[in-house]
Structures are given as structure tokens and as C-alpha cells.
Amino acid sequence: MDNSHVKILKRSFDPSLEMLRVLVEKCPDDLWLYDKVGFPFWQQIWHVAFFIDYWLREDYSRGAEYRVMTFDKDLPVELHRRSEEHLTKEEAAEYLRRLQEKADRFFSSLDDARLLEPIVEGRPMTYLDVIIGQIRHVQYHVGHGNCILKSKGAETSGWLAFAEG
Template identity: 40%
Template sequence: MSDKMVTVLRRQFDPTVEMLKNLIEVCPDDFWMDPKQKYWKQIFHATTSMKFWFRQQKDEEFMIPDFGKDVIEDLDKECSDYPTKGEMTKYVEDILSVARAFFDELTDGRLLEPCVLYEEITKTDVILMQIRHVQHHIGYCNNILNTNHLETVKWL
């Protein structure tokens, strides 16, 4: 049986994460470190959301990394430090493997099953929510870059 809808969802999800990785790459180092911009925090927040929602087991431990620094993914809280671009790239890659494992378990017949966290939300909802959420933060970061006359990430 061909899982055409799972294929379509992957086809939309994969470029979304690729754009998130591209945001890290295009950001100048000094701009990345600027605490006023909170640019890195948008990426961290979006990635952490994927880590939360793509869990396979309800009792699976959910820990937000701090990279051994004073960082938190909450957009409204201040941090005195930041993860490096390399650390953030690795974090996105790690979460991408979690997302791929989530997709690998899916079939078209399982897309409407409840997600493991909340019965009223389907696995399809989880995927679409994450695509929308990550794209929101991509747009936010692109706006920051554009406002500062820097190269933006191209839409894939």
C-alpha cells in the first residue's frame, strides 16, 4: 500500500526544516550574538516545539537543552548567553532525526490516530501545527534579517 498522504506531508515538512537550518547559516556571527535581536531564540523555540510534539511515547522525558549556558527557549525571558551557531545546527539535526522517526512510524491509515500527548489532536494535526509554527518563526527571522538589510532565507 502506498502512503501518499504521508509522502505529501514529508514533502512539506522537509523544506520547512531546511529553511530553519538555512537561517542559522545566513546569520552573521555578530548578529547571532546580539541579545536585542533574539534571532537565535526564534530558532531555538521552534526547534524545541518540534522536540516536544514529535515524541513517540507520552512518558518520554522532555528536556530542553541549555547547552551548559544560561539559555532558555521561552521567547519572553532574558538569557545572559546563547548557543553557538554550531550548537544550534546540531540541535536542529538532532530534532530532525526525532521528526523523521515520527514520520517513519506513520502510514496513511494512522494519520488520524490521536497523538501520544493529547487524544483530541491527531498525528496529522501535529505535523501541520509544526509546519505552521516553524514557518511562522522563519518569517519572523527573515523579517529581522530584512529589517537589518541582511540576506534573507529563500522559501523552498
Template identity: 35%
Template sequence: MDRLAITALHNQFESSYQMLDNLIQVIPEDKWYSKYHDIPMWKQVFHILYFIEFWIRPEYNDREFRCMKFDERISPELDVHTEGDISISKEQMLEYLNNIHLKTLQVFEELQDKDLGEPIINGVDNYTYLDVITGQIRHIMYNIGYCNACLREHGLPESDWYSYNEKD
């Protein structure tokens, strides 16, 4: 079974995941609920997690894919307003992150290199596992950079660089 490409992709995804975990950990409680460009920090993080779970999953069908339920008024879309009395705590978000991580580990464990180029949605040829995995790595890193900039703006620590092949 050929897994050279899967192993490389998984290593890069895991590095992004570790940086995301670190990001959630370093956001101070008072900044967790603060808005940056009209979006609460917690919602920016939820946006990242939701789309990891949406795209990196074992099956693409009409079945429910969510591993945690939150207030149904919370949209993962950043351009959809969320009422101020609704939020997701850091503790809940870390639990959600952990649950998603377990699912993504399963997906990477089951994938073979030959699966990367195969369409994952019936009738849609331009979505493969290679597309969604690399797309999610880019999405995670873009949003970590955005959140890090918000933290830096306030003189706060940010999510450090993490790489699977570098010594601590």
C-alpha cells in the first residue's frame, strides 16, 4: 500500500492542527469574546473548525457530519451576523477541536495515495481528497495568520510556528 503522499499531507495537516490548538490556548479569555473587524474571535475559530470537519470526512453524502452541536443561530460563515448573547466558550471549542481531530486521524489512516485524485462528491470532478486536504491546510494557516495579527495588535502572544520535523 502506497502512502508516501498521504504521510506527507498528514504531517503538514497535523502541523497546522497543532498551531490551531496552540492558537486557541493562547487567546486570553477577554479577547476570546472581543470583536475584530466585527467578528468575535471565537467565531473566527469556529469558522476554521467547522470547515475542517465539513471537508475532511470519510464520506460525502447527505448524512449529518457534525460531531458537536451548538446554538443553531451560529453560522460558520463569517459574513453572517451572530447575536451578541450567543457564543462558544474556549472549553467547548477545544472539545470540538479534539473531536474533529479524532475524525481526521481516521480519515488519514484509511486513505491511500491512489485515493487522492479520485472525485469525492458524486457528479463533481473537481473535488478530490487532495483538493480538500491542501485547501484546508491553506484555510487553517490563513486564519491562524489573521488571528495572530489580531493578537499582535494588542501586544499578546500568538500561535507559534510548529513543524513535525523540527526539534522543539
């Protein structure tokens, strides 16, 4: 078994992203636009997916393209902003599929030494910081989404343990 730090981190990141994907799959259509808990269900999925796309990239220089999928809609990533438009479940599922492919490429571009390098020269944030931050961010929103589903009697995404993603 390859126990490099990169592989260990990926074994935690992948199940987190899979739990987010399953959350989209399990969300009943009538809850997708549900917004009685601060922000719509769909928007927290969009928010976390957008920031995975933003942070898991090889080039952090200003203006470098990083998006794996764009939408011709007003989709605010800030949770305090509202929009008349929304991401569909199908769009969310496709976006998350593409993000898994991007994550696979991102992790394969790293080695243990690079984990400790800053993502931008002269700045303190490292690749390790980015990965751990994204795992925490995904899990926060998976937990919030699961609470909504459970409170409405819907099936949750459940928990994926070590290396199950």
C-alpha cells in the first residue's frame, strides 16, 4: 500500500466528495430549492463545488483558468446572496463528476515535498492547507445537507469511512 502523504490525503478527500455526490442524488426534488435554513439546498452544493474547483488547481496565478464547468446563469457562490436561477440536480451531478476527475489530476500532480510548498510564492498557504481546508469545507456542507434531509424524513448520504470513496 502506498502510504505517501498525498495518497493518505486523497483517501480522505475522495470519500468526502463522494458523500457530496450522494447528497445530491438523495435529495428529493421538492427539497432541492428548499431555503428555510438560511440558504437553498442547491446553493450549498454549488458553493462547495465551486470552491473545490477554485482551490484544487495546479496554477494559482492571477487570471489562470481553473473552471472545469461553467454555467450561463446567475449562480452566486456567496451564501448570503439569492438568485432567481438555480443549479439543477443534473448539472450538480455532472459538475461533481468533473470535479472528481480534476481532483484525480490535481492529486497525481503532487508529491509529498510539494504538499509543503506555498501555492503562491511568498504566501503562507500550502497545498496541504488547501487540501485539508477542502475536506473540512465539504464535510461541513455534507453535514448541513444531511441534517436537512433527515429533518424532512429523507434518506441521507450516509458516511463513507476510510478509503471507501
